[in-house]
Amino acid sequence: MVLIRAGRLARIKVRGVVQGVGFRPFVYRLAHQYHLNGRVRNTSGSVDIEVEGAGKAVRNFINDLETKAPPVARIENIKATFHTPSGYTEFRIEPSQSRQGQYQLVSPDIATCADCQEEIFSSDDRRSGYPFTNCTNCGPRFTIIEDIPYDRPRTTMRKFKMCPQCQREYDDPLNRRFHAQPNACPDCGPGLELADSEGKPVESKNIIKTAGSLLKEGKILAVKGLGGFQLACDATSQKAINTLRDRKRRPSKPLAVMISNLEEIEKHCLVSKEERKLLESPRCPIVLLRWKQSSDIAKAVAPKLKYLGVMLPCTPLHHLLLKEAGLPLVMTSGNLSEEPIAGDNGEALRRLKGIADYFLMHNRDIYARYDDSVYMVEGGEAQAIRRARGYAPYPVFLPFKAKQILACGAGDKNTFCLTRDEHAFLSQHIGDMENEETLEHFENTIQLYKKLFRIEPEIIAYDLHPEYLATKYALEAGVGLKLVPVQHHHAHIASCLAENGVKETVIGVVLDGTGYGSDGTIWGGEFLLADWKDFKRVGHLEYVPLPGGAAAVKKPYRMALSYLYTLLGEDFSLEGLPLDGLKTAEIEIIKQQLKRKINSPLTSSAGRLFDAVSALAGVRGEIDYEAQAAIELEMIAPDRPDKIKTDKAGAYPFSIVEEGGMRVVKLQELLLGVVEDIRNKVPVPEISLKFHHTVAEIVTGMCKLIAKESSIKRVGLSGGVFQNRLLLKLAVATLKREGFEVLTHRLVPANDGGISLGQAVVANFADI
Numbered sequence: 001m002v003l004i005r006a007g008r009l010a011r012i013k014v015r016g017v018v019q020g021v022g023f024r025p026f027v028y029r030l031a032h033q034y035h036l037n038g039r040v041r042n043t044s045g046s047v048d049i050e051v052e053g054a055g056k057a058v059r060n061f062i063n064d065l066e067t068k069a070p071p072v073a074r075i076e077n078i079k080a081t082f083h084t085p086s087g088y089t090e091f092r093i094e095p096s097q098s099r100q101g102q103y104q105l106v107s108p109d110i111a112t113c114a115d116c117q118e119e120i121f122s123s124d125d126r127r128s129g130y131p132f133t134n135c136t137n138c139g140p141r142f143t144i145i146e147d148i149p150y151d152r153p154r155t156t157m158r159k160f161k162m163c164p165q166c167q168r169e170y171d172d173p174l175n176r177r178f179h180a181q182p183n184a185c186p187d188c189g190p191g192l193e194l195a196d197s198e199g200k201p202v203e204s205k206n207i208i209k210t211a212g213s214l215l216k217e218g219k220i221l222a223v224k225g226l227g228g229f230q231l232a233c234d235a236t237s238q239k240a241i242n243t244l245r246d247r248k249r250r251p252s253k254p255l256a257v258m259i260s261n262l263e264e265i266e267k268h269c270l271v272s273k274e275e276r277k278l279l280e281s282p283r284c285p286i287v288l289l290r291w292k293q294s295s296d297i298a299k300a301v302a303p304k305l306k307y308l309g310v311m312l313p314c315t316p317l318h319h320l321l322l323k324e325a326g327l328p329l330v331m332t333s334g335n336l337s338e339e340p341i342a343g344d345n346g347e348a349l350r351r352l353k354g355i356a357d358y359f360l361m362h363n364r365d366i367y368a369r370y371d372d373s374v375y376m377v378e379g380g381e382a383q384a385i386r387r388a389r390g391y392a393p394y395p396v397f398l399p400f401k402a403k404q405i406l407a408c409g410a411g412d413k414n415t416f417c418l419t420r421d422e423h424a425f426l427s428q429h430i431g432d433m434e435n436e437e438t439l440e441h442f443e444n445t446i447q448l449y450k451k452l453f454r455i456e457p458e459i460i461a462y463d464l465h466p467e468y469l470a471t472k473y474a475l476e477a478g479v480g481l482k483l484v485p486v487q488h489h490h491a492h493i494a495s496c497l498a499e500n501g502v503k504e505t506v507i508g509v510v511l512d513g514t515g516y517g518s519d520g521t522i523w524g525g526e527f528l529l530a531d532w533k534d535f536k537r538v539g540h541l542e543y544v545p546l547p548g549g550a551a552a553v554k555k556p557y558r559m560a561l562s563y564l565y566t567l568l569g570e571d572f573s574l575e576g577l578p579l580d581g582l583k584t585a586e587i588e589i590i591k592q593q594l595k596r597k598i599n600s601p602l603t604s605s606a607g608r609l610f611d612a613v614s615a616l617a618g619v620r621g622e623i624d625y626e627a628q629a630a631i632e633l634e635m636i637a638p639d640r641p642d643k644i645k646t647d648k649a650g651a652y653p654f655s656i657v658e659e660g661g662m663r664v665v666k667l668q669e670l671l672l673g674v675v676e677d678i679r680n681k682v683p684v685p686e687i688s689l690k691f692h693h694t695v696a697e698i699v700t701g702m703c704k705l706i707a708k709e710s711s712i713k714r715v716g717l718s719g720g721v722f723q724n725r726l727l728l729k730l731a732v733a734t735l736k737r738e739g740f741e742v743l744t745h746r747l748v749p750a751n752d753g754g755i756s757l758g759q760a761v762v763a764n765f766a767d768i
Contacts, residue, residue: 009052009083014065016076017394018047020107022136024093025178028068034061037088041095042149044454045102048611052085072110072137072282074394082561084686093173096149104148104419106141108390109226109370111284111314113138115176120316121323126165129209131188131208131317132364136180138282142393143227143368144182148452152181156365163188176351182364188446190364192317197357199349208317211360212324220244222334222348224357226315227370227428228341228388229334232258234327241300241330247355249337250683253625254302256309256372259332260322263450265310268295268328274377275740283390285316285373292327297328304632309374314389317362321507333371337435341442343369368448369427369441378725379732384749385723387415392428393449396747396757399501400764406477407447407759410488410752411468412626414438416446417756419453419764424498425449426748426757433469440519443473461486461763463755465516486761488755489526490535492718495758497532499747504714505531506743507706509699513553513607513627514752522546524605524719525664529710533765539656539663539702541609542567545600547593556611556629557582557621561590562600563612564675569669570595576679578618606695606721609667613691616674617684627720634724637688651694656701663705665698689726696730700738707740716743 014023019042027049032455034057038050045449051061066075112120116133119125127133134140144156152158162170166185169177177183194202194210204210211221218240221232231248233240235257244253259265262276269289271279278287288563291297291308302308311320311331334342334352342348345361352359374386385390402419414430427449430442450456459482463473474483486494494513498711500509508528517523518537525541544559544566551719552558557579564572565578570591574580593600615621619636620629652673655666670691677687703715715735722728728744735742748754 002522005083007052008055008058009050009085009340010062010080011056011082011083012049012051012062012065012078013045014049014075014078015105017072017074017105017107019104019148020136020181021073021140022178022180023047023072023073025136025173025175026068027065028091028093028173029470030061030064030068031091034058035390036061037091038201039088039092041093041097042151043102043104044099044148045098045104050086050088052088052092053761062720069136070137072107074105076397081541091280096151098149101454103452104150105395105423106145106148106150106393106452107485108283108392108394109141109143110138110282111312111390112316112319113282116316117319120320121714127185129208129320130186130189130322131315132182132184132194132362133316134180134182134184135176135180137176139180139182140226140364143366143370144364145452146367150181155181156367157184158181160184160189173379174531190362192362193363194659195349195359195361195596197353199359202358202435208320209359211321211358212326214358215325215327217331218361219357220247220355220358221358222342222352223317223321223331223360224362225318227368228343229352230331231334231352232321232329232331234325235297235330236327238298238300241298244330244332244355245300245475248332251618251624252303253627254305254309255330255332256311257301257328258311258313258318258322259328260313260319262312264328265289265312268292269308269310272377273381274380278375278377278382279310279312281390283373284312285375285390286311288374288376288385301330302728304635306635307376313374322359324465338432338438340438341369341371367436368428368445376723376725378728381746382745383746384753385751386413386429386753387426393425393452395423395425396499398422398424398498398761399503402760402764403459404455404457404759405459405763407461407486407756407758407763408474409756410463410468411465411470413749413752414442414470415753415756416442416470417760418446418449418453418457419456419760420453423453424760425453425455425490429753439469439473447479458482458766459484459763461759462489463516463759465489482768484761484766484768486762487518487535489523489528489719490530490762491755491758493528493530493535493716493758494532494761495748495754496716496718496743496745497530498757498761499745500716500743502714502743503530505712506582506714506716507703507710507712508535508716508718509703510604511721513605513721515604522601522603522605524603525609525665526604527706529706530716531713532761537662538706539665541606541665543602543604543666544608545594545597546603546608547590547600549599549601550606553611555622556615559608559612560589560615562594563609563667563671565591567671577616577675578621578678588668604659606719610721613674617678617687619684619688630721632726633688634692634726636685637726638685639693650690651697653763654694654698664704670694692724692726692730695727697733698730700734703735703740704738713739713744714741716749718745718754749751
């Protein structure tokens with residue numbers, strides 16, 4: 001509680017996401033409520049307020065700034081100083097002020113609010129059916145902002161001159177559209193265009209109605225959304241989905257579905273209280289929901305999966321399109337596999353030609369590309385899988401004051417991270433850094449973040465892997481700067497520690513597919529003692545060769561053979577196993593690769609162990625998308641949420657030995673157990689559940705041994721393998737049973753999308 005004398009002037013600085021969210025009109029109304037005079041204005045660094053009046057009124061005003069702020073505002077801090085009154089005679093909103101070197105947090109894009117939804121579906125409203133309706137409580141933000149302070153001339157809306165009615169709304173402090181920078185209506189704002197696959201305009205009196213009809217006919221539409229194009233089709237049509245998959249070159253990777261409202265979602269999926277809250281939040285992410293068997297959404301949307309990625313409409317255009325189509329719609333990124341999402345109309349017509357039958361476009365430019373965010377709820381908590389629309393560029397708050405650092409992230413699921421003060425600006429999902437288009441997107445987005453947040457990095461952090469495009473970029477961009485290489489799995493744990501606000505050393509368990517190890521091998525099943533600065537590798541899964549390198553990742557049966565021949569002998573018989581149908585010639589080639597160590601780097605990867613067991617059990621021998629074999633192995637496990645075991649019953653045997661001062665998990669007994677169960681025709685779902693129990697026991701067994709020597713009872717779990725719900729649930733349960741405190745990811749992905757945050761943290765404390 002702030003105590004001040006009556007008749008004093010309070011000068012207040014408010015930092016956080018307080019621009020573009022209706023904060024100044026809120027301040028204006030609050031000042032009038034308490035009969036205070038003064039002023040409010042945006043600056044590059046804060047919202048600055050001066051109020052004067054009765055002491056109690058000023059005190060209540062300051063307290064209400066945080067407790068009653070607009071729903072999408074996020075207050076970081078409020079600082080007030082008190083002075084002699086200046087003699088204000090009214091309260092006014094002043095023009096924004098740019099200040100050299102200062103920066104302000106930028107709001108992510110916000111899903112359409114209830115008031116705007118009511119307007120677009122009201123036949124007598126002037127914005128009825130208008131797909132670009134917004135107000136200070138919703139609409140585009142980050143995707144249209146070119147610089148701060150956030151004012152219309154610094155956005156892509158500057159080319160649209162407001163009509164008199166919109167201008168009156170914009171100028172009225174008591175109107176919810178006061179200084180809503182994207183404010184527009186059918187008379188003055190952006191408009192839609194429908195084109196065929198050749199880019200020729202399609203004549204229509206009602207473009208959205210025509211688009212809805214095309215979707216009902218089974219056509220594929222490229223739809224310009226908030227941050228780029230999406231590809232849409234009827235989610236109940238197997239034929240339409242198969243056509244989209246063929247054209248997009250995405251044979252089986254799951255597709256997201258957009259459904260008009262929560263009641264409709266519940267016809268297709270189970271929805272918990274926490275999942276409902278996430279779906280209906282202003283961020284409106286894709287949420288992975290348990291799929292009902294009775295759903296008429298085609299199984300081709302997410303083949304062999306129990307979970308469906310579902311989102312509600314996030315813009316007026318999507319709301320209107322869903323209503324006209326009257327169908328659940330596939331809504332997936334507008335790109336070919338592994339390319340960045342298409343951003344502008346010309347690019348979409350060029351890059352998506354051959355995929356889309358029609359293009360639903362508009363003339364509001366996108367300044368920053370933006371994929372949809374993906375979340376799941378596990379253990380009652382939301383966890384990021386892909387952090388983008390609705391979340392970035394809102395920062396992760398650090399428990400220390402950081403230097404100005406650029407961390408370039410990993411090769412897959414790339415994000416970068418820029419730090420300044422207590423802020424870690426983790427970028428939106430960039431994608432897999434496998435081509436020039438994605439690298440260009442990466443470079444352009446770095447420049448945007450540097451400009452928005454006034455950051456000039458003094459340090460650049462990067463992954464040890466020499467072939468990552470992100471690493472090559474760091475080494476080129478870092479000439480003359482301090483360069484800090486960060487080991488992949490240390491970055492994973494540092495990321496987990498930072499988002500949990502923990503600086504002390506923990507036992508770090510990182511299970512993933514690939515990470516370049518400091519010994520030149522491929523790590524991925526790691527046990528570390530780690531903090532923000534240093535790490536010590538104290539254990540890992542047993543090394544096996546990766547026959548053919550990347551070929552073994554795409555063909556898990558190669559990993560199965562590697563485990564069998566490496567651990568059980570080169571004469572091991574494949575009789576009775578799903579692998580016995582492989583061509584003899586290929587088996588001999590793999591044997592020779594293993595024997596002669598030709599293109600067969602050693603790996604301790606947990607991801608590859610999951611692949612091997614999946615192939616061994618006949619679940620998935622070759623993959624179309626990353627981690628498919630492991631995901632399908634998880635999906636086939638029986639559902640026993642009320643019977644999750646926390647003891648060793650039902651687990652395969654394994655051993656932990658010391659080799660050269662390092663604890664190594666020996667996997668021969670585990671492999672023999674899996675082989676025996678397969679030959680004894682134990683149902684594959686039971687093998688899967690038993691294997692998951694075993695991995696959880698490996699994690700807990702190693703942590704117990706490490707804790708006995710180190711006296712550390714706090715464990716951090718990271719790496720993409722921990723996005724496996726079953727494993728995460730089992731590992732957390734077994735660790736807690738043994739008295740461990742368990743840290744997991746929530747704010748940033750456990751996969752490589754969180755790597756850059758960890759790199760920045762490690763670089764901040766590096767001795768350089």
